[in-house]
Amino acid sequence: MDQTLRDTLKTEAAAIDAAMQADLAMVESPLLREVLHHAIFLGGKRIRPLLVRFSACLIAAPSPCLNTLASVFEYLHAASLLHDDVVDHADLRRGKATANQLWNNAPVILAGDYLLARAMGLVAAHGGAECQRLVGEAIRAMVEGEFLQMRVAETQDRSEASYFAILHGKTAALIAAACEVGIVIAGGTTAQRQALRTYGTNLGLAFQIIDDLLDYEGDPAETGKAVGNDFQEGKMTLPLLIALATAEEAGRDRLRGWLTARPETRRAAFGEAQQILATSGALQASRTKAESLITEAVATLNLFPDNKARQVLTGLAGYVLTRTK
Amino acid sequence: MDQTLRDTLKTEAAAIDAAMQADLAMVESPLLREVLHHAIFLGGKRIRPLLVRFSACLIAAPSPCLNTLASVFEYLHAASLLHDDVVDHADLRRGKATANQLWNNAPVILAGDYLLARAMGLVAAHGGAECQRLVGEAIRAMVEGEFLQMRVAETQDRSEASYFAILHGKTAALIAAACEVGIVIAGGTTAQRQALRTYGTNLGLAFQIIDDLLDYEGDPAETGKAVGNDFQEGKMTLPLLIALATAEEAGRDRLRGWLTARPETRRAAFGEAQQILATSGALQASRTKAESLITEAVATLNLFPDNKARQVLTGLAGYVLTRTK
Numbered sequence: 001m002d003q004t005l006r007d008t009l010k011t012e013a014a015a016i017d018a019a020m021q022a023d024l025a026m027v028e029s030p031l032l033r034e035v036l037h038h039a040i041f042l043g044g045k046r047i048r049p050l051l052v053r054f055s056a057c058l059i060a061a062p063s064p065c066l067n068t069l070a071s072v073f074e075y076l077h078a079a080s081l082l083h084d085d086v087v088d089h090a091d092l093r094r095g096k097a098t099a100n101q102l103w104n105n106a107p108v109i110l111a112g113d114y115l116l117a118r119a120m121g122l123v124a125a126h127g128g129a130e131c132q133r134l135v136g137e138a139i140r141a142m143v144e145g146e147f148l149q150m151r152v153a154e155t156q157d158r159s160e161a162s163y164f165a166i167l168h169g170k171t172a173a174l175i176a177a178a179c180e181v182g183i184v185i186a187g188g189t190t191a192q193r194q195a196l197r198t199y200g201t202n203l204g205l206a207f208q209i210i211d212d213l214l215d216y217e218g219d220p221a222e223t224g225k226a227v228g229n230d231f232q233e234g235k236m237t238l239p240l241l242i243a244l245a246t247a248e249e250a251g252r253d254r255l256r257g258w259l260t261a262r263p264e265t266r267r268a269a270f271g272e273a274q275q276i277l278a279t280s281g282a283l284q285a286s287r288t289k290a291e292s293l294i295t296e297a298v299a300t301l302n303l304f305p306d307n308k309a310r311q312v313l314t315g316l317a318g319y320v321l322t323r324t325k
Numbered sequence: 326m327d328q329t330l331r332d333t334l335k336t337e338a339a340a341i342d343a344a345m346q347a348d349l350a351m352v353e354s355p356l357l358r359e360v361l362h363h364a365i366f367l368g369g370k371r372i373r374p375l376l377v378r379f380s381a382c383l384i385a386a387p388s389p390c391l392n393t394l395a396s397v398f399e400y401l402h403a404a405s406l407l408h409d410d411v412v413d414h415a416d417l418r419r420g421k422a423t424a425n426q427l428w429n430n431a432p433v434i435l436a437g438d439y440l441l442a443r444a445m446g447l448v449a450a451h452g453g454a455e456c457q458r459l460v461g462e463a464i465r466a467m468v469e470g471e472f473l474q475m476r477v478a479e480t481q482d483r484s485e486a487s488y489f490a491i492l493h494g495k496t497a498a499l500i501a502a503a504c505e506v507g508i509v510i511a512g513g514t515t516a517q518r519q520a521l522r523t524y525g526t527n528l529g530l531a532f533q534i535i536d537d538l539l540d541y542e543g544d545p546a547e548t549g550k551a552v553g554n555d556f557q558e559g560k561m562t563l564p565l566l567i568a569l570a571t572a573e574e575a576g577r578d579r580l581r582g583w584l585t586a587r588p589e590t591r592r593a594a595f596g597e598a599q600q601i602l603a604t605s606g607a608l609q610a611s612r613t614k615a616e617s618l619i620t621e622a623v624a625t626l627n628l629f630p631d632n633k634a635r636q637v638l639t640g641l642a643g644y645v646l647t648r649t650k
Binding site: 027028029030031032079083105106107109110111112113114116117118120121124125129132133135137140143146147148150 | 412439446448458
């Protein structure tokens, strides 16, 4: 990411953090405040609120409440992480102990509920009915995505269609809503809304595909996390799904065998699995898919004047493909 | 409860159930549908949506979307029960297995999130900004109430003030919001809103106080649940708090001793504890408190014409005091 873009994002992320700090100062319970602080201020790139902000700035000067409205999407993201970590009994996130490790489930589930409610309250106060509809719809899609993922896991459905349906719900829906809300509050047209919805959806999908790829290709020294985790967990990520469908028969058989084996077997077999994914073209096919999603995302921005916001959104899209962690 | 009132409530509750059935038909995941069905349609008296409906009908004919908007409050109530039961590892509710007993935590937490989001979405679609503000504020109060309860348990705070502060958040806030939303959507005045807020708050507080009393006074054959559960759990309910503050010294000492003992000790001592609460006047004082709350609630209705809705709300308030289960 180039330095100017990085600086711009950093400055705006700090302003969004300030809006959230001010908003959460009204929390009464010390423990709730502590859990919320842990959930929101220990990390995170503020991608979703930044997308609200720069989408709005494509067509209008920022309104005074823009950052408050933008923070809605960080609240919703944080709420989903809090509840996900409870559900998954996760103990680490961003290299730090999860909230459910530090406290028990009660304050963590409740803090998630608080953020959900507060997010909807802020949209009610600053966004109007159409924004509310978009936010409500995004949460609905996120929950349906989680349930679809459970069903797919149970039925061992290994189709790309299901992979993308889950991804649309779990990841892309909220990002697309963030982008579209930015346009709605700036008073954009239907075509402009559709453009940013596509931009956000594609950005979300491509981001996850690259995440999938980094787990097979990444350099642990750079990503800060070991490669091979997804494979060890038997997680159905895009490169693996493509390989299962397109690798030569011997390779496919071996992948299938490992998937029914124990995690330790998969950990031991990871090097061989990487090779099968590389030689089958599954890694390249995944990257090509992410690239074409990003190309389409950037093309939607042609609808807008070439201002700073458009440059930022273009830069962010490019970064999704080049990031190494 | 007299038969006419019972019939009226039953008819309207069925209409609210039909609105919820229609609304939840859009859920895609079969498992999510199952969890939601379990959370909503296996029981419950629909008190909160009925309060929305009859509050609105105090001053205006029911609008076509009234039941849909009313069901928001059943969704929020059901969401809080789902999350509470996860948090408390509860295995029974209304005599049936809880959702978290039938499934694991993941679908149950997510189903609660779905209901929260759907509730806010329905308010957005049918209620307008002021209703949204009220709903958001009620959820915030519910979460703060839960955190206050945790803190009070930790600090062994045994004040009536804390008892009522918790009750305001956990129980009364949502009921008061239901009543006030009814007035808002019917286009009521500020004074009418305040009246129904008081009505709802007092109804919620009195309902819980009677619940507390039934655990010391109730007849297990009628209530369908054993008495003495609250005492066995060491739960700080109003009769116990009053007795701890006002019983003669010997009685207070024994109560304090039992509260630091094991649950089995409290179970064995329940008969004696009942006696201390009765002779100290704590049971009567609690009942008097509930009665005065209900008297005030009914008095607020004098602001309205004496129509059927007012008769229903008056009857409901009376029922809070006479119910035996």
